[in-house]
Amino acid sequence: MHRKAQTAVPIHPLLAERWSSRAFSDDPVAPELVLSLLEAARWSASCFNGQPWRFIVATRDDPEQHARLAACFTTSNQRWVPRAWVVMIALAVDTFEVDGSANRLAQYDVGLAVQNMVVQASAHGLNVRQAAGIDIARIRAEYAVPEGVTVMCGVMIGYPGDPDTLVDPLPQRERQPRTRKPLSELCFSGRFGQAYDGLPDETR
Numbered sequence: 001m002h003r004k005a006q007t008a009v010p011i012h013p014l015l016a017e018r019w020s021s022r023a024f025s026d027d028p029v030a031p032e033l034v035l036s037l038l039e040a041a042r043w044s045a046s047c048f049n050g051q052p053w054r055f056i057v058a059t060r061d062d063p064e065q066h067a068r069l070a071a072c073f074t075t076s077n078q079r080w081v082p083r084a085w086v087v088m089i090a091l092a093v094d095t096f097e098v099d100g101s102a103n104r105l106a107q108y109d110v111g112l113a114v115q116n117m118v119v120q121a122s123a124h125g126l127n128v129r130q131a132a133g134i135d136i137a138r139i140r141a142e143y144a145v146p147e148g149v150t151v152m153c154g155v156m157i158g159y160p161g162d163p164d165t166l167v168d169p170l171p172q173r174e175r176q177p178r179t180r181k182p183l184s185e186l187c188f189s190g191r192f193g194q195a196y197d198g199l200p201d202e203t204r
């Protein structure tokens, strides 16, 4: 099932067809595919090549570790995390290794790395759902996360599942068209808030 973006102008199918499923299938994600996701993240761009991203990873190949990591997601996310074959927590190292100075863009870089992973996953028919809803204190304690490292976001990855395995009203929600603000609310020229003057009418 695809929930392709209705774009104002064409974009690459990998981006248009990406969406965040709640339902995951029980089909295993091959270990080499999991590695390719991590490798894609590793090759992301970063400020001064600081590479501040870190990932705690568990897959359903190891049910005990998967359950341990899944338990770090909030109640709301418990509806999907147990079935996601791959579960991760993305973390950011707050300072540059080279001189210990604060890396203002560390969290930005972690987002880039996760997006690299998302695109790689999409290319293999995998679906990704990211999660703000995680128990940060529990993750810090459970995985001995040191000072100077920020726990950022949960990541659930698997093959998309049957929406009807979810409870109402989620099956309908899983099929609804995806929406976005128009470009004119997002892209400016002249001053903040003034629509970029290069936008054709159909993008407004």
Ligand SMILES: Cc1cc2nc3c(=O)[nH]c(=O)nc-3n(C[C@H](O)[C@H](O)[C@H](O)COP(=O)(O)O)c2cc1C
Residues within 6 Å of the ligand: 018, 019, 020, 021, 077, 129, 130, 131, 132, 133, 134, 153, 178
């Ligand atoms: C940083 C981030 C945090 C998110 N947190 C959650 C979450 O805790 N639970 C959840 O079900 N979805 C979460 N999502 C998924 C978003 O709701 C979803 O990406 C958004 O509705 C847009 O849908 P789309 O990804 O299908 O385009 C999160 C997404 C991102 C990028």
